[in-house]
Amino acid sequence: VTTVVVFADGRLDQLPGAAREATAIARAASGASGKAIGVYVGSKVAAGEFARAGLDKVHHLDRTESKVPSNAQIAESVAKVAREQNARLIVVNGTTRGRDLVGRLAVSFDAAAATAVTQLEVTSGDSIRVSRPVFGGRATQELELLGPRAVVSLKGHAFPAGEPTASAAPIEPLGLPDGASDKVLGFTPAGGASGPELGEATIVVSGGRGLKGPESFHLVEELAQSLGAAVGASRAVTDAGWRPTSLQVGQTGKSVSPQLYIAVGISGAIQHLVGMMSSRVIVAINSDPQAPIFRVADYGIVGDAAKIVPALTQEIRRVRGSA
Numbered sequence: 001v002t003t004v005v006v007f008a009d010g011r012l013d014q015l016p017g018a019a020r021e022a023t024a025i026a027r028a029a030s031g032a033s034g035k036a037i038g039v040y041v042g043s044k045v046a047a048g049e050f051a052r053a054g055l056d057k058v059h060h061l062d063r064t065e066s067k068v069p070s071n072a073q074i075a076e077s078v079a080k081v082a083r084e085q086n087a088r089l090i091v092v093n094g095t096t097r098g099r100d101l102v103g104r105l106a107v108s109f110d111a112a113a114a115t116a117v118t119q120l121e122v123t124s125g126d127s128i129r130v131s132r133p134v135f136g137g138r139a140t141q142e143l144e145l146l147g148p149r150a151v152v153s154l155k156g157h158a159f160p161a162g163e164p165t166a167s168a169a170p171i172e173p174l175g176l177p178d179g180a181s182d183k184v185l186g187f188t189p190a191g192g193a194s195g196p197e198l199g200e201a202t203i204v205v206s207g208g209r210g211l212k213g214p215e216s217f218h219l220v221e222e223l224a225q226s227l228g229a230a231v232g233a234s235r236a237v238t239d240a241g242w243r244p245t246s247l248q249v250g251q252t253g254k255s256v257s258p259q260l261y262i263a264v265g266i267s268g269a270i271q272h273l274v275g276m277m278s279s280r281v282i283v284a285i286n287s288d289p290q291a292p293i294f295r296v297a298d299y300g301i302v303g304d305a306a307k308i309v310p311a312l313t314q315e316i317r318r319v320r321g322s323a
């Protein structure tokens with residue numbers, strides 16, 4: 001592999017972690033002598049950070065205006081960059097747009113494709129091997145992507161993010177083909193969540209059915225607040241309408257990979273575990289010592305959440321001097 005194109009996108013002025021993860025993988029795949037060329041769709045400030053993520057060049061599409069090109073146009077532009085660079089591989093970050101682009105890129109770039117990849121290896125024979133979770137994380141599929149070109153999207157948080165570099169790569173505007181544009185009519189905040197964004201937070205405190213009812217869920221929110229953490233929930237909680245689905249962690253919710261994950265009153269069903277298992281340190285609070293969550297937990301507290309959580313919150317506030 002000599003040249004790898006990295007596609008990344010974001011909505012804010014800060015470069016998302018997913019973009020750094022994709023860049024680190026592209027850099028590793030291109031090898032010491034290869035090139036990594038970035039395409040960023042998002043703000044100018046974030047594109048500037050992207051240029052310092054370890055790339056040789058960045059093509060930037062400013063999409064802070066309300067009129068944005070369609071994903072079909074973006075895919076065509078990214079494929080054009082890849083063809084011009086004679087790239088072997090396109091790495092797409094694990095965002096909503098990223099997922100939408102993979103199929104289009106596979107066609108425009110005439111490439112083998114794999115989505116939600118958690119491992120990527122380039123063998124000495126220049127073959128690209130990837131792993132991806134299937135059947136809701138119960139099995140891992142290993143694939144060899146045959147053919148001269150490949151496109152993969154990454155599963156969020158599956159790879160370590162690279163460190164910023166001292167020098168910045170040159171930034172050029174991304175040219176767009178003619179075609180229909182999309183018009184963004186607006187964004188509706190998901191609601192219910194205060195504090196850091198769940199997918200990017202370094203600490204997450206999640207609550208489950210063990211909290212007994214919506215009237216007790218504030219215990220989880222207060223613990224989260226005392227730690228500056230994001231709030232998450234099991235599907236039992238979101239299905240019951242105690243909290244919005246935007247907080248759901250797991251197979252059909254968000255994948256999180258914080259430094260610290262605290263699971264309160266969550267049994268640890270496999271569909272929940274696949275969304276948080278890669279957290280660095282897992283703490284479980286559950287009244288049942290046999291609960292499966294304890295099998296993945298680094299620290300476990302057996303007892304009633306209604307008693308333990310307020311005591312923990314109080315102690316954290318005391319230690320942090322915010323009582």
Ligand SMILES: Cc1cc2nc3c(=O)[nH]c(=O)nc-3n(C[C@H](O)[C@H](O)[C@H](O)COP(=O)(O)OP(=O)(O)OC[C@H]3O[C@@H](n4cnc5c(N)ncnc54)[C@H](O)[C@@H]3O)c2cc1C
Pocket residue numbers: 207208209210211233234235236237248249250251252253254264265266267268269270271272275285286287288291303304305306
């Ligand atoms: C296709 C599919 C997709 C799914 N996707 C997801 C997903 O994305 N995310 C997800 O979370 N689930 C998902 N599920 C559901 C999943 O299988 C579980 O049903 C769900 O995670 C259970 O939520 P829970 O742990 O909060 O509730 P429960 O399984 O009811 O567990 C409650 C826990 O609280 C403990 N408890 C009870 N009282 C107390 C107390 N006083 N103090 C402390 N602990 C107490 C109990 O011991 C128990 O372990 C999915 C299921 C399917 C079939």
